[in-house]
Amino acid sequence: MPGPHIYGTLHPEILCLTPVALPHGGFVYQVSLSGDGHFAATAGVDSTGRLWELAPRAPPKLAREIHFEDRVMRAVFSPDNRWVAFASWDRTAAxxxxxxxxxxxxVVLRGHVGRILVAGFSPDSQWLATAGEDYGVPTRPAQHPSFCADTSSRWPI
Incomplete structure (x- = not known):
């Protein structure tokens, strides 16, 4: 079965795993699961970020697909399960x-002048940080990402 796989536990006392494929149009850089187990997110070489709905005893359902101009490197969920962020080589995050x-x-976040390689949320889900080949870390308040959708919050590291 090609593509990334999700393995579900069918019984809490006995680990019995069944693979479920999440198809993409090429290989996948990252698979992330939401903390509440309701969603999976995939980041692919096919320039898409995909959000999948997960339900017991049902195949994953494609909920959203975001198209970028270049490959998508990261898909991450916020700890409070409110947000999912995708980071792309096209110098944007969504x-x-x-x-x-x-x-x-x-919400498309711009500000990098180089490819974005990683993204992560703060433990309280209030901030999203992205980093890449431009040696900068734009951080944005996750609750109001459009307030900082430019380069005004860039600090070199």
Whole structure:
């Protein structure tokens, strides 16, 4: 079965794993699971970030797909399960709000002059940090990402 796999535990006392494929149009750089177990996110060489709904005894359902201009390197969930962020080589990151209804457009975060390689949330889910080939770390308040969607919050490391 090609592609990344999700393995679900069927019984808490006995670890019995069944693989479930999450197809992409090429290899996948990262698979992340939300802390509440309701979603998986994948970052692929096919320039897409994908959000999958997970349910017991059902195959994963593609919930959202975000298209970038270059490969997507990271898919990360915030610790409070409100956000998923995707980081791309196209020098952008995209932030999706997972609160119902999860139909809002992603917030596209710009500011890097080089490819983005990593992204991560603060433990309190209030901040998203991205880093890449430009040696900068734009940090943005996750609760209001559009307030800092430019380079005004860049600090070199």
């Amino acid at each position: 932030l999706l709000d997972l609160r119902p209804p999860a139909t809002s457009s992603p």
